[in-house]
Amino acid sequence: MITSINIFSQSSFGFNGYWGLSPNYNTPLYSFESNPSNYSHLKDWGFSFVYGVEFSGKLNSNIYSISLSKTLGSHNLSARFTPGYQKEFLFNTGESIIVEDSTSQSLTADFTYKELFGLGYSYKFSDDLNVGFTFRFFNQNFNQEIVTPVFDDTLYLVRESINEDVNFWKGDLGVNYMLNNNLSLTAASVNLLNFGEKASNPDFKDFEIKREIGALIGIGWMPAEPIGVNLIYETSSSFQASLNAYASNFGFGLTIFHDKLQLPYIAGMVPSVSYKGDIFELFISGVKYFSDRKVKHGVSSFLNKGISNVINNPYSFDKVLLTVSFNINTVAEKAVKFIDVEIVKDIYPTFTGNYINYPYAYGTVVNLTGEYITVKPSSKIEGVNEGKIQSPISAIAPYDTARIPFYIIIPESYKSEKTSLSYADFYVETKGDEPDDQFQKALLVNSVNSWDGRVSNLRYFIRKDIDFSMNHAKEILSKHKSELDTLPNVLEIFYEARILFNDFVSRLVYISDPRATGEYVQFPNQTFELKGGDCDDLSVGYSSLLESIGIQTALVDYKTNGTVRHVNVLFNTKLSPDQASLITNNDTKYFIRESLEGKDEVWLPVETTSLTDFETAWSDGADKFNKEAISNLGIATGKVEIIDVY
Amino acid sequence: MFIKIVKGDKMKKLILVLLLAGVVPAQTFVVESVSGDVKYQEGGSESWVSLKAGDTVGDDVVISTGSNSSVLLKGENEQFKLGELAAVSVSNIKTMDIDELLLALAMEDIMNAPKKIEKNSDNTAVYGTETGKDNKPIIKSNDFGIKRLNGAVELAGNGFEESAVVAARETFRKYPGTKNIPSYRIYFANILYNKGLYEEALDEYVDIQKLKLTDEKRAEVNKKTESIKMKLLSE
Numbered sequence: 001m002i003t004s005i006n007i008f009s010q011s012s013f014g015f016n017g018y019w020g021l022s023p024n025y026n027t028p029l030y031s032f033e034s035n036p037s038n039y040s041h042l043k044d045w046g047f048s049f050v051y052g053v054e055f056s057g058k059l060n061s062n063i064y065s066i067s068l069s070k071t072l073g074s075h076n077l078s079a080r081f082t083p084g085y086q087k088e089f090l091f092n093t094g095e096s097i098i099v100e101d102s103t104s105q106s107l108t109a110d111f112t113y114k115e116l117f118g119l120g121y122s123y124k125f126s127d128d129l130n131v132g133f134t135f136r137f138f139n140q141n142f143n144q145e146i147v148t149p150v151f152d153d154t155l156y157l158v159r160e161s162i163n164e165d166v167n168f169w170k171g172d173l174g175v176n177y178m179l180n181n182n183l184s185l186t187a188a189s190v191n192l193l194n195f196g197e198k199a200s201n202p203d204f205k206d207f208e209i210k211r212e213i214g215a216l217i218g219i220g221w222m223p224a225e226p227i228g229v230n231l232i233y234e235t236s237s238s239f240q241a242s243l244n245a246y247a248s249n250f251g252f253g254l255t256i257f258h259d260k261l262q263l264p265y266i267a268g269m270v271p272s273v274s275y276k277g278d279i280f281e282l283f284i285s286g287v288k289y290f291s292d293r294k295v296k297h298g299v300s301s302f303l304n305k306g307i308s309n310v311i312n313n314p315y316s317f318d319k320v321l322l323t324v325s326f327n328i329n330t331v332a333e334k335a336v337k338f339i340d341v342e343i344v345k346d347i348y349p350t351f352t353g354n355y356i357n358y359p360y361a362y363g364t365v366v367n368l369t370g371e372y373i374t375v376k377p378s379s380k381i382e383g384v385n386e387g388k389i390q391s392p393i394s395a396i397a398p399y400d401t402a403r404i405p406f407y408i409i410i411p412e413s414y415k416s417e418k419t420s421l422s423y424a425d426f427y428v429e430t431k432g433d434e435p436d437d438q439f440q441k442a443l444l445v446n447s448v449n450s451w452d453g454r455v456s457n458l459r460y461f462i463r464k465d466i467d468f469s470m471n472h473a474k475e476i477l478s479k480h481k482s483e484l485d486t487l488p489n490v491l492e493i494f495y496e497a498r499i500l501f502n503d504f505v506s507r508l509v510y511i512s513d514p515r516a517t518g519e520y521v522q523f524p525n526q527t528f529e530l531k532g533g534d535c536d537d538l539s540v541g542y543s544s545l546l547e548s549i550g551i552q553t554a555l556v557d558y559k560t561n562g563t564v565r566h567v568n569v570l571f572n573t574k575l576s577p578d579q580a581s582l583i584t585n586n587d588t589k590y591f592i593r594e595s596l597e598g599k600d601e602v603w604l605p606v607e608t609t610s611l612t613d614f615e616t617a618w619s620d621g622a623d624k625f626n627k628e629a630i631s632n633l634g635i636a637t638g639k640v641e642i643i644d645v646y
Numbered sequence: 647m648f649i650k651i652v653k654g655d656k657m658k659k660l661i662l663v664l665l666l667a668g669v670v671p672a673q674t675f676v677v678e679s680v681s682g683d684v685k686y687q688e689g690g691s692e693s694w695v696s697l698k699a700g701d702t703v704g705d706d707v708v709i710s711t712g713s714n715s716s717v718l719l720k721g722e723n724e725q726f727k728l729g730e731l732a733a734v735s736v737s738n739i740k741t742m743d744i745d746e747l748l749l750a751l752a753m754e755d756i757m758n759a760p761k762k763i764e765k766n767s768d769n770t771a772v773y774g775t776e777t778g779k780d781n782k783p784i785i786k787s788n789d790f791g792i793k794r795l796n797g798a799v800e801l802a803g804n805g806f807e808e809s810a811v812v813a814a815r816e817t818f819r820k821y822p823g824t825k826n827i828p829s830y831r832i833y834f835a836n837i838l839y840n841k842g843l844y845e846e847a848l849d850e851y852v853d854i855q856k857l858k859l860t861d862e863k864r865a866e867v868n869k870k871t872e873s874i875k876m877k878l879l880s881e
Contacts (some may be wrong), residue, residue, distance in 0.1 A: 269788075316797060362770055576822075577819065577820050577821065577822050578822060578823070580820065584692060585687075585692050585693075585694075586687055586691065586708075587708075587790065587794070587820050588687075588690075588691060588706075588708060588735065589690050590820075591757065592757075592819040593757055593758050593818055594758040600819060600822065615690075616690075618690065619689060619690025619691075620690070622690050623689055623690060626706070626737070627705075627737075629707075630737075630753070631737045632703065633746065633749045633750060633753065635753045635756050635757055636749035636750065636752050636753045636756060637749065642756075642757060
């Protein structure tokens, strides 16, 4: 009668030997045996194929495994089909029957153990920490001949088989931790989770694979760049030790293993050589057992020793295996990485030119490669931009860190009147369309009417509503066509400015605050609608009317004591100094500015909050300008600033 | 190379001056006496009004005298007499130091539209008749630009030399024809020279050399120019 055997022991044996968490190769990591945590270096897809020849008296070739693996961000999924992971035992049961011709026939038993497939998952919490699990599906087929008595007129003994398939899953958890670039640790369970069928026939129960719970721990140490030393130890007292070396694209590994159920103490070795190409890895490895595997074992031997596991047990034969793996990377390699992004400006949607000419954010980006690379930065503000806005290309030296400016375009269609806290997505690309890295940062997007208090930025409010201003100005001037037609050409600008101002103030009924202290600026059409505003609203409105018909204007920023500001308007009459007497007998009411062409031209200051008539507003403007800008040297000391709108 | 050194030093001076600059208080004067035709224009007014003794004038007033006319103004600490055919802004009757003068001169460039391009005046108009001596180039003319320059000369004569230069420079801009009268140009350039503002004076002399000059005046200008160059090179 067949008695029970123990089937357990070394779980971590793999056909490529043990390579630890080799940073150079992915192939050994397809082995769920030595890599229960499903650790992977893959960036995208991976495929592995193991073909081998077993020297069992005659040559048996086999496809041992086909594996597929996919990395998605920090996740990795693996699946393995293992048609060659099986071991079949055929022996006599020790019983025989005598048939009619007096010959004896032995009864046989046929037990087959198979690992059919496995699944793995892992998650990289960081470059240092990986956690994962693997599940493997096994099948055990028990087939035994028996003699059954059949009672009829006479007693017959019928020879028949009993057969049973027993399937089960086993699952293990593992964790990998890199202490530094030279030292890594692995810890995993052995047979932690077991579920599935159990043999129903009492004769087979004792032949099921034993699944005693244990653990393993592995350590990988790279004392010098081309050499690695690895050790993996199981609580069953089995272990593997290996030495790996790397040179250029080639690698070499030698693993020795001790299995407590095999003799001698070092039961065998797994030498391997490897070659790594751009997208593939090639391994040729061998399994050499130090004990004689050509000896035929009797049932008693099988009963005493059992087998270690399906692919590595006292009855396993020497092998030579070829493994080909492909690392198919459809995801671009990350050549640059964000360290941080600094927002240097809140977004004022009306200041469009501000963000085209000056960065609103700077990204600190590191070049991860040993080569000079050009980086294509882009960004997008949620709720403002529909697509990414490209910033100028920057170059980064090998392994260097650069501060990259990000610019943005605020679309003309953006009209939100509410200030909101949004966020910006920043991207850096080095090749292809996929970004190497991206970074998200919160930022404040003000309303379209928001103003930061800088008079120089009022020009954006002047430009933004220029179509409205142009239509309005043309409409007003058309009513004065006959008057304008009788004027000398040189006086046209002066009289147009006067007509537009007088019309402008006739529509306004209030001044909310003569000082430029608000954070809200009206567009010209809003000033007309609301029939009033403060000094910045009125200056924006009047300047926009003049600019819309080609009259050059400037804003005068009276900073006074730095907190309370005032702003009014200067406009260019295009008169030469000699022609100034055509418009005034008072030479303190105009100022000479030299044009870009080097021509001296007469400019007039206009106090837009003087809601009376043009002459008064001009006189008030000149008085203020003379006192604060000229006599008090405000222009020279910076307390008064002239800001040209265009 | 020489020019670059000059410009660099000018910028350093200007930065220093910007830090030191303060606010000039408003000026008020009482008219002590009036002789002949003296009028004033206040603020943004377009009309001229006769000035009488006892009137008070603020710094938004411009005073203009006719032929054989004069006015005597008295302030808290200053007294100022404006002679015939001259015009002056009351705001210019004030004591300025060299730093304030430098600031005022710099304002001319700052006020210009974004970028300045070198140019030469092509106005060759001739105004009035020069009657003053070499050191006081008064021209008798009713042209307001000439009156303004005469007023500036009067400012200098009354001890307000820095204000005089500022007023003259403003007049040269507002009445471009006056820029072509060598005697005034040399007069105010000499003030700059005498105050040790060599870089500013050199700019003026170089510009004056482009005008039609008598041999005597050309020799004077050349001599000053060479003198300044020597001084600047030796610094």
